[in-house]
Amino acid sequence: MSPYPVQTDRETIIETARAMIERDGVESLSLGKLASELGIKAPSLYRHIASKNAMLQAVIEQTYMNLFHAYDDALENASDNPQDQITKLSQAHRSFAHENPNTYTLAYTAQHPELRTNPDTLLERALSIQQIITKISGQENSLPALRGLLALVHGYIMLELNEQLQRGGDLSATFDAVIHAYLRGWQ
Amino acid sequence: MSPYPVQTDRETIIETARAMIERDGVESLSLGKLASELGIKAPSLYRHIASKNAMLQAVIEQTYMNLFHAYDDALENASDNPQDQITKLSQAHRSFAHENPNTYTLAYTAQHPELRTNPDTLLERALSIQQIITKISGQENSLPALRGLLALVHGYIMLELNEQLQRGGDLSATFDAVIHAYLRGWQ
DNA sequence: TCCCGAAAACTAATATAATTAGTCTTGAAA
């Protein structure tokens, strides 16, 4: 299977890159530093990845997978009350973003089209959350209500991460209150 | 005032950079291309700007100024009904982002702390919007309600710009409906 | 056991970018 003194493989590269981005920010990640952390030289990376952008794309995809895993954990700890499920999912999303601010931001603000994640990956998750929302908003409003929820959760997090909510107050409690108000508006 | 055959000045540099970013994206803006568009060589830019980051920071600040100008225009065309005022402001914000997607995204996702805009610049605007919100949510909830509104508007726009709302439907109408539901939740 | 091919590493080289150092030019003011 593996010839030579194999130093690394694609999976290790992606995970190392992910960790380095999370630690130091995307801006400061170069293929040289990444290779060095892996004990190889930069050009050797091209045996495993097509380009730096392709590598970033893989990091973004992995980040979504990790986020979805956090969703799963959250749903396991939720009651069968839809309001509670949405709250738990939203909190899980926010916690994930706070634990992984740099990769989260990377995943959600990928400029280059080349870096965008396949929508189908996201669709399946969206549908299952939409089913929960339907119980609150009704069938006819479930897509708008879902879109607004995602916008609210993501927007709140981005404002926090960009330090644009600096006027004090308990930001966790405010988050919960805002979600609650939003859901009430659709009932 | 101006010695030599002056080719450019700071204001022209910033505005040209802003236009180029809007046209081609931040990623593809180099000081070389910028200088070339201005008819000079890259090192000459350093007579007017301290660094590329300082220049980006100025572009971001200008973008906020332009956004605030759009707010002013919107309020002139609004009735004295707070619900109407918030709707008009939100629509103006969204329109601005759609007309200036690249600079809008740059302004709102500046990674480097070096690029962050002075919070005081934003505070004055936030306060005047908060006054309007107070009439809907009441005094005690006005800060959370304001934060949620900004999150909702910004988050919705970012999802649109990142092409994460691809399942059809009238996105403008949905935006209005989502804002409306949110405000109802705080009444 | 030996050899050989392919995977995966390496070195060298190229192109693009940001930035710094040092020099030249010229318009305005003395």
Next chain:
DNA sequence: TTTCAAGACTAATTATATTAGTTTTCGGGA
């Protein structure tokens, strides 16, 4: 007319992504 400072220029440095071409060594077949 002389001077000087602002603003331009060229040359050089450092990083970085990427490509080309070369070397190494293991595992499987002769």
